[in-house]
Amino acid sequence: MTRTVKVAVIGSGLAGLTAAYRIAKTERLGDVQFEVHLFEKASSVGMDSHSVSVEVPGYEGEYRVDVPMRSFQGGYYPQLIALYKHLGVRFREADFTYSFSSLNAGAGHAHQTPQRFMKTTMIYNGQSGLKGVGMPTSLFPPAATGYSPSALAAWAWAYAGFVLSTIFVLIFYLRLVMFSLPLRLNTTPTTPRRQTYRHQLTNALLTLSSKLLPCRPPADTTLREWTVLTTPSSPIARFLSLDTRWQEFVQHVIVPLFSAVCTCGEEMVWELPIEEVLDYVYLTFRTHHYVVSNGVRDVAKRMSSCIPPSRIHLGMPIISLVYSFITGDSAPTVDIHCVGGNVFKGFSHVVMATQANHASRLLQSYLDTVPHKVQDKSQKRHFYMVSRMVDALSEIKYCKSIVVNHTDSTLMPENHHDRRDLNLITFASSPSEETKPLGDEHEELCVPPSYTMATHIVPTPVSTPKSSPEDIPVRVYQTTNPIIAPREDTILSVARLERAVVTVTGKRAVRNFWRAAGDNEDHFGREKREFGSCDDSEEDSGLESDEPSERPFKWGCAASQRSTLGPLQGAGRLASRSLRSRRSMPSLRATNNTRRLQAYREPGIWVCGSYAHSGIPLLEGCVVSARNVVEQGIWPAEGVQEEGEKVRALW
Known part of the structure; x- marks a missing residue:
């Protein structure tokens, strides 16, 4: 008999879309029918929620500007490029050139002419x-x-x-x-x-x-x-x-x-x-930059097209996750409570594809629904693992970012000879974080002056006439993290975002969700094998610690190596003694491990996103972490790993 497994994906950025697409594309595997639901607090799919449409003289139709700029580079984004090719997304080479300039902070304010105190120090013409x-x-x-x-x-x-x-x-x-x-x-x-x-x-x-x-x-x-x-x-x-x-x-x-x-x-x-x-x-090094030809809206549309519209819940902020235990043979599930009294019940797996700080708050609300006295050993282990997930997610640091689309050309070097595709502006001195942005009347549009202001000259659509610069009276610029504000009458849109930043502490915390293949040290799982005691006062907090390898040398970047899920993924499904593998995740195909995975009754809580992978939090981490959660986590947990391997080659 076919059994239905409900999966909730929270967040519709690239990580959430990838996880939902991977599940929905292979909806039926063996005797399992997956039913995926996508939740997004914004009124549109998250990957395109901050993009804007602008009018360009001489261009017929809608001209979409991605916010933030979605560029990617060949050597750092292999899985993203493979996904775009699989989807049929068109992208083109865009080997960006750069200009580096310094700004004299004492020469004036934002309302004055900024190019009078802007000095270009270096011009880089691209292609490594x-x-x-x-x-x-x-x-x-x-x-x-x-x-x-x-x-x-x-x-x-x-x-x-x-x-x-x-x-x-x-x-x-x-x-x-x-x-x-x-x-x-x-x-x-x-x-x-x-x-x-x-x-x-x-x-x-x-x-x-x-x-x-x-x-x-x-x-x-x-x-x-x-x-x-x-x-x-x-x-x-x-x-x-x-x-x-x-x-x-x-x-x-x-x-x-x-x-x-x-x-x-x-x-x-x-x-x-x-x-x-x-x-x-x-x-x-020696690779090309690429940009999507038709914008990220095309990517979001292609990835969400295989999900029934009734299962895409837009404008649905989530209030809390609730542990739902039904007596009898039914396994515990998770209920999702949203704004407006909307409740969605019966999810066997929840994929947290949102920011780490948001995910930690939702998981804390999940822990608040735990019964005061938990006697069952399986439940005790599950809630302990979720609490360790909250601790690890709390170590991921974020910084605020502002993206402004405008038509003010004064946020770049004055001389056109110094302007390039990307123009980076920093202060000539080293200002502190407490230094006020230039221009008191535009403080809400500026970040602290310790940031680097990056102004991108948005390329003109192909159908726009280009016989001479005078044919295009208006240019669109996108400035990320402005330290001087554009003129108010030139502003087209303002987006305020948050971005995960890698730190040494956060990097150790992420090792609980991701690790390179062959990195088999599981200090957390080794200490908690029996889970007889789940007291927070025990010596090991669950965060991964580095130990020297026995090999005399090692070659390879962690960001490009094959990756596996960390011990906290699944909130206990992959960290128990019977399911832990000393070599790599494919060993979970073994029959005894599959049976034990199916016998584990607690809900699966999974984490993916740009921060849940090695390297700088970028689009590649979204794709890799989401794919690992589905292929190495949800599929084995439901005993369909072997059937999933047959369709894995499709992408």
């Missing part, structure tokens, strides 16, 4: 440096005109200074690429009690290699610590000022770039784990 760099107008001689000897000498000195600075940038960029090579050496490998000559030789070679090769530092090293470790310290380097120039390269190039990528302030960029930064550099 293959197109070289441009010479900013700030390096041009101020009054050198004509062909007089003085003018020629001034231009010669200007070009000489530019060439010299370019050589330093090239050297430091190649040095950064070398440091990003994913090589890790274990200088303290475990050895037997009786150390042989072979072990002594191995240890000596590893110690020597760690000094000669550009090896990765420990995973909890921050960008600030790594900068100090990698600063050249030899007498020759100090004589050539390579130490200060390297620190300036990190301060004025790496920090603004990752402040724009992570949409966070400078102080948070300095505390980023260096592993995420180096993985991004290594995986995006």
Whole structure:
């Protein structure tokens, strides 16, 4: 007989859409009929809820601007690209160029002309440096005109200074690429009690290699610590000022770039784990940028088309999750209580595809419905695991972000020669978080000045005439995290968002939801095997701790490796002693494990999102984490792993 399993997906961003699409596309597997419901608090699908439609002269039809900008790069987004190809989504190459500029904070306010105190320091022409760099107008001689000897000498000195600075940038960029090579050496490998000559030789070679090769530092090293470790310290380097120039390269190039990528302030960029930064550099080297041709609305439409409209609940904010226990043979389920008295009952699985801070609040409401005295061992373990999920989710940090679409061109360098696709603006000094934004009348549109303001020149639709710049009187710009506000009469839309930021503490917490294949250390599961005591005062809190591997070396980026679910996923379904695998998730196909999965009666609570995967929280993490939850979690929990493997090759 066919049994129906109801799955609730909370959140309709890319993670929620991916999970719901994966379940709905293979709705019937073996004797299981999946019924997926998608919940979204906004009135439209979350992935496209902040996008806007603008009118462009000469363009017929609706012109959609994605908010935030949804670009992706080849090496860092393999699963996202595979998903788009599977859906038939059209995307095109868009190798962005960059300009880096500094802003003099003491020269004026937002209502004054900002280009009077904006200085372009570097121009990057894209394609991993293959197109070289441009010479900013700030390096041009101020009054050198004509062909007089003085003018020629001034231009010669200007070009000489530019060439010299370019050589330093090239050297430091190649040095950064070398440091990003994913090589890790274990200088303290475990050895037997009786150390042989072979072990002594191995240890000596590893110690020597760690000094000669550009090896990765420990995973909890921050960008600030790594900068100090990698600063050249030899007498020759100090004589050539390579130490200060390297620190300036990190301060004025790496920090603004990752402040724009992570949409966070400078102080948070300095505390980023260096592993995420180096993985991004290594995986995006010599790759192309891409953008979706028809906007993310096309993506959302294709992914939600296989879900019946009656199961897509828009404009439905969730108040609480309620544990529902029905006596008899029926297994416990989860009821979802929404605004307006709407109640949806009977869910065997709940996929939290929303922000970590929102998910922790909903799961806390779920714990509040727990009976005061829980006697059943299975229930006791389930609620303990949910409480550990709340603790882990609370460690994920977020920062606020503002995205403004406008037509004000003064938020970029004044000279058109200095403008590029993406224009990054930072303060010339290092302002603190408490420093007020420029322009008191527009404080609600500005972020603290420690952020990097990124203004994207939105490309004009193809059908718009382009015979000359005068044919397009209005350009649309999208500024993320403005530190100076655009003129009020030029604003088209304002979106206020929150963005997860990687921290050392949050990275350890995420290891409970995600881990690289082959990382089999399950400290949480090992200590809680019997679950005889679920007291919070026990020594291990459930957060993953790093231990050195026995292998002398390791190659590969965690962001690109095959990943498996962590011990907290499923709220106990994957962390019990009988279900834990020492190698990888495919071993769950075994018959005895499948039976035990089906015998576990408690609801499955799963977490996915950009933060629930390795690397910087971006679109790739949404796709990978959502797919893992379905294929490695929900399918095995319902005993249809083998049937799911047959259709897995479809995408």
